[in-house]
Amino acid sequence: MIDAPPVAAGGFRTALRRLRRNPAAIVSAIVLLMIVFACFPGAPLWVSHACNHGPSDQNIQGTITENGHKVPVVRNDGTPIGPGLRACYLLGADSNGRDLFVRILYGGRISLEVGFISAIVCVTVALVLGILSAYAGGVTDSAISRLLDLIWSFPVYLLAVALATAFAVHGIAVGPIHVASTSLAIPIVVIAIVYVPYVARPIRGQVLSLRRMEFIEAAVASGAGPVKIMLAELLPNVASMALVFLTLIVATNILTEAALSFLGVGVPLLTPSWGNIIEQGYQTIVTAPWLTIAPGLAIMITVVSLNVLGDALRDALDPHARLRIRN
């Protein structure tokens, strides 16, 4: 929740200079780039050059040769092979005989996609609602504010689980638009919805203060219409705030995706994501802990990097640190 006025407009170039002088930001940006590289171009490269197993290829009855001995990928009692220095099954296999390392690479794609897309959707919707609410005022402001209050009044995970469970049966059907229950769009929409109030409210607060400023009055006096004022005058002035939110919300959304998938209401079953890889490994945490620890570490590293980068971005855009997120 934002509890202070937002950053001043402009100064992106200055902010970038500040960012470059922040070693933590540089390290986290590099780590993030490495993760993105590993998950996107890296995943198919690994599959085609190191190990010919796709993320969904199951090899329950297969064997690999280690030290001259044939070792089953999954033992008769269901225990999968563990991590080892080998091209295939570097991090071991899961109960279905799938290569865990490959699944983490491909799962990262999904987790990052869900995190980023839901954050973009969330911030976009929040910008529209926040600016519209504050600028229009009156009934529009009341209606939007109460809607945000309603969403805010539910615990985030409770609301997310409820929505995801409801959509899991018949998908989303709004007029001609129909989204299948097994679509990746479901978790993206759910995650985006539950965080809208957390972004829209501070944006509304910022716009409320901006609309009384002289440059807005000047725009009105020059005959600019409401749409033009909102798009040309207000939006640029809250853009830096939205950018900071975007970075921080991505990390939150990745965690939410993991939590929802762990609870079985997130990313569809056949699509690997870090969350559902953990969920699938959790049942064997005593005998095959790597199935839970490895994707957990991937989430941790990504989220820490995003948070450090988000903090650095905030410091760069708002050196007086007026913008704060309280969890």
Add this chain to the structure above:
Amino acid sequence: MRRILISVAVLLLAVSAGCGSGSSSSAGSAGAPVDGGTLRGAIPDNPDHLDTGISFAVEGWELLEATNNGLLTFKKAGGGQQSVIEPDIATAMPVVTDNGRTYTFQVRKNVMFSPPVNRAVRPSDFQYAIERLFHVGSPGVGFYTNIVGADAYAAHHASHISGIVANDKTGTIAFHLVKPDGAFLDDMAIPFAFAVPTGMPYKDISTDPQWRVATGPYMVKTYTPKQQIVLVRNPNFHQWTAASPKGHVNEVDITIGTTPEQAVNETIDGQLDWYMEAVPPDRFTALRAQYPKQTFLFPRNNVTYFSMNTRKPPFDKLAVRQAVNYAIDRNALVKIFGGQGIPSETVLPPGFGSSYQEHHLYPHDLAKAKQLIQQAGATGASVQIWTTNADPAPKAAEYLASALSQIGLNVTGVKAVDDSVYWDTLLTQSGDPQIAFNHFDQDFPEGEDFIDTTLNGEHIVNVGNNDVSNTDDPTLNAMIDRTKLMPLGAARNAQWAKIDAYFMQHDAGWAPFLHLEQATFVSPRLHGLIFTGSYFELIPEMWLSKQ
């Protein structure tokens, strides 16, 4: 179809080929049973009910077997013997007359209800027990609708079920059936037909000590939901035959709310003797290696399978259904179940004696499966798989998705539905899945229970439809109907085996893949474990060594 609490059978129970101990086993060192001591048990959650008229889950029946009795009982033995029916409160097996339509029992005179009722069991108590089912929303009503007058009684057109004639003076009770039914003896051996004192309220008496009375060796002293169940010896019990064991331990204290992992740790630490659920599959191998005399794999009367909806394309084509049977590697699926199951193509489980005859119609053959899909013109057909979210069912569904993709079907997704609503959803026609993870646990150990319930097309209904595959083959239906009329025994068992094979060959609405086993881990001082498909471990047979 009875289900286990929590992740039910599927989640925590299972079993495997080649590594099971016998179905009847004694934990630790053998020797003569010792009487006395307090058995420390645990359960993850409340049993469904402690009311013979309402309970329909394994945990409830497991406790009620120790406290209550019927006219008949299943033999207190494991393996194929568990389906043998013996007299219990009846003095002998019933006299069957009227071409198999009338069963007359003579009731023992010396069987007493526990305090506070403190009187002898009368024939009219059995009549009352069955009539009470129709007033308490019992899931067991369906077992007794073949009794003459049951329908009229259910419709409130009669004050009693006319087909039950109880005579307390002569000590006899006769049941007149609408049509012959060989499995009626099984119906009389399950808890729904156990004696209850006339006048017992038409409500769940699980927590009502005034009416929670026993006839068996133990009685429920206290039941505090979410906390504890305590069984103590029934002071009015006197053993009448070997079929009514007197029990060995003096008391059974069952803690409610113990998780499977917690139970394993407490058993290792010596704080727990017996857990009413299975060992987590991933722990069992290590436990078996470290505590070989305390670990057991007991075959359950279960079949686990993928049901294919014969009314929905592409599974409306026999070739596609057969292709699925060829496509799955049953040994691989057993591994997904922690290695705790017997790979199989049969509907009926090994515990059903001679009814179980493994057929080998579908060896794992992807090429053959693919060919059948092509012949059926189903290549590229869209398929969505349904599964409960209880582990390891989703993993089995994912395996199936992979196999179906390999044979040319287009898997659009796996829908994992919460276990609490999955089974009811599955039994409803509207929104029925194309193909789904499924399993069936016995109500009573006889072929009719599995085959008539799940494969007889005459029973297809819109809600509560156990024939999930909508199999409706007139030839199969006629075979089932004829077999149901036969008396229990080898000839009838042979017919069930034949029907099992016929279904898999000519209808193939299922792709059965394993029969689950129960992984059990007990304390070194617990002995006398006898496992049956009906009641799991028999409490009255358990005894504790002096340590």
